[in-house]
Amino acid sequence: MSANPAHLPRYAFVDDDVAARYAKDTENGLYNLLPGEIYWRDRYFFLDDHGYILRPRYHPAWKPSWLGTNRDPMFCEDSIILIIPRVIDATRRSDNFRVAIKSTRNDTQELHIARYLTQQHSPQNHCVPILDILQDPLEPHMSLMFMPHLRRFNNPEFGTIGEVMDFIRQSLEGLCFLHECRVAHRDIAAANVMMDGRPLYPEGYHPVRTDYMPDGANDTHPLSRSNCNVRYYYIDFGLSTLFEEGESPLVLGRTGRDKEIPELSNEVPYDAYRADVFALGNLYYKEFLSKYHGLDLIQPLVSMMKWTDPAQRPSADAAFHIFESIYSRTDEMLLRWRLRSRTESAPERVVYDTVAAAREGMYQLRRLIS
The missing domain is CATH 1.10.510.10 (Transferase(Phosphotransferase) domain 1)
Known part of the structure; x- marks a missing residue:
């Protein structure tokens, strides 16, 4: 098997037999894209044309990066699946800013209210701002809403x-x-x-x-x-x-x-x-x-x-x-x-309170010196 990046933790590597088993699992479809991920793969080039780059897993020509290596797929970035199918992360090409893209129906109040709140400029506005809205290229009744990734x-x-x-x-x-x-x-x-x-x-x-x-x-x-x-x-x-x-x-x-x-x-x-x-x-x-x-x-x-x-x-x-x-x-x-957890044991409390008291002492000392 091929060499692997040195910056990865040691536990990210497996022996040749295990790597061969992972390769077989991959061939059998264990790491294939889920239906919700295929949705985004099909929009990869549309998003790319508008300046947003999805992670390598969603490129239509994606090949798993662990094949031919001794890396455990779990510690390969392109094995990580989406948690919420209709929301995905992307990178804005112009400034490398990470965004979240949400697929939403056109006939709901969400788009209207989100736009309206974004237009209300105030330091008291704690509503996630809408950066962009694009018509879904494959489903005319849907839109893609772009927000900062949180x-x-x-x-x-x-x-x-x-x-x-x-x-x-x-x-x-x-x-x-x-x-x-x-x-x-x-x-x-x-x-x-x-x-x-x-x-x-x-x-x-x-x-x-x-x-x-x-x-x-x-x-x-x-x-x-x-x-x-x-x-x-x-x-x-x-x-x-x-x-x-x-x-x-x-x-x-x-x-x-x-x-x-x-x-x-x-x-x-x-x-x-x-x-x-x-x-x-x-x-x-x-x-x-x-x-x-x-x-x-x-x-x-x-x-x-x-x-x-x-x-x-x-x-x-x-x-x-x-x-x-x-x-x-x-x-x-x-x-x-410090916050003290209700599940904290008595010995833990003594240790953590001692650390907190020492931290407060250092804070007061710095104030006196300055």
Whole structure:
């Protein structure tokens, strides 16, 4: 078998017998493109003509890179399959900027609302911007929507209380903006809040196997959120509603990921804005309060956002101002303190608290010196 790149980890290589077995599996179709991937392969040259380059796996003439080598296919970039069939990553040729391309129907509100929100220029706008929209060359009833490539907001994990507070501030600010623009998201959940991960990964990361470098084989080493300017975004406006000026925000429907919103109904109209507030409060509860100690300062706000009676819940704007009041009274040292997992053992707590105390001591020492 042929030689292999030296920068790959040792575990990415196999002996000749295993390599021969992988070659046989490849011949038998184990690593073939899935139906959702064939969709994008068929649009490769169309996207290329418009300045967007898909990964090598989706080139119509693709040949698996591990054939003729001792590399394990798992650690070859072109073996990595799509997770969401109708969304793919690509590189914009003009500046090497990574984008996400989403295939969406022309007859939904998503395109209209996404365009409308992109046109609202404001620092409070935390809606993923639309960079381009192209008519699908093979399916006239579909369009291809181009956005910046983002990653899950909670990967890597949050490290300090201040990092969580920054997320809450940005997500509440973004919800206020949405509602000021007369848009109810109607599908707020962890899957639909993302972040621009570039500041945390100056060397990049793979768009699908996000805990790995762009080669899909080597581990990433993200920077701390506390040392970077991370921006969070709302995505996916497929279920959203844009109300006319002065129109009532009452809606029907039980769609959306969060089925715990108590007033959801197909028969009794409910306030879509207040349902958004509950969903965001529920996200805070599930992703932070239920997972970490030390976040008691936001418990009253989350409880208000999750009140069963929608009329008793604060509006997004009121919730934001309550948060600002809480934040203004929070000690800076507390904001720098680490998040403590509820699954952490007593010995782990001692070790991690010692490290955190030492880090805080170094911070205070640097302040004195400077």
